[in-house]
């Protein structure tokens with residue numbers, strides 16, 4: 001049977017047979033995965049995706065079963081500011097304020113609710129609302145468990161606003177899920193999707209359980225061709241994420257249209273894989289390594305280091321919540337720059353070249369001043 005593109009159903013697909021060299025991957029909950037997965041690239045809609053096989057689905061479900069309930073470190077969501085007590089989802093809703101005005105009392109669905117980060121932010125943000133959380137099992141934080149109604153069946157239920165926060169990229173059959181969700185939408189209901197941005201987060205390809213690696217164009221094509229209107233895309237709310245807001249289109253689906261993004265093609269993807277392999281090989285030779293930033297790629301590289309050969313691994317991160325994490329494999333504590341002890345090691349920066357905060361700028365300046373440190377900006 002010929003494989004069809006997960007989004008546009010085209011059979012015009014390129015198989016990547018030479019990407020298997022990178023054996024190890026990482027799961028979205030930062031665990032090492034040694035399973036293989038096959039990649040496909042749709043020539044029609046330019047979507048880079050995993051080949052959905054029985055074993056791939058089984059391996060992903062295994063990852064989800066072992067998702068720690070306390071993934072976000074006893075907090076319901078990742079906190080962005082210590083002073084204001086702002087969570088990421090609070091920031092999201094405030095930034096989308098203009099698009100979230102409703103006159104009447106609304107029914108909100110947090111689809112794939114997890115601990116309930118979106119539900120929690122919605123409780124604070126909306127005045128007249130009833131919030132429903134849907135997931136395979138109820139993992140809602142006890143702080144909101146009584147204020148949000150957990151459901152595991154969506155039949156005959158209608159909502160005015162549906163959130164899919166870090167859910168869409170995990171769907172094995174996105175068309176089916178979204179078409180079903182459409183039946184749960186009232187007329188003029190809104191849908192909000194939050195996913196990793198493949199353009200600004202190229203290392204998304206090493207995340208095993210991300211079924212699709214999405215660009216803005218991929219998302220617009222999908223929702224346009226699935227009967228949604230007034231599509232708005234935001235790439236600047238979070239640096240490495242795309243947020244899409246759209247409305248249910250009640251008129252019949254028009255002729256399919258596609259936007260093209262030629263920046264992501266087979267060669268770009270191939271280069272990204274080679275680059276990750278290159279850094280991994282380089283890092284394996286170091287006796288002492290420091291990572292600046294506890295990103296996905298830092299975690300991936302650390303997970304692949306040989307525990308017996310590598311003498312010292314350190315991680316610096318300015319985000320205090322990140323400092324509470326501990327990378328199990330090496331029992332590494334994450335420290336901030338003031339607690340960091342230099343031992344002439346190379347520092348691998350896992351932050352983007354675009355440095356936003358003044359604290360980061362200042363820290364980097366201090367790092368550079370110390371002559372004993374080699375900096376690698378490329379991570």
Ligand SMILES: [Zn+2]
Pocket residue numbers: 005006007008009010042043044045046047
């Ligand atoms: Zn396609």
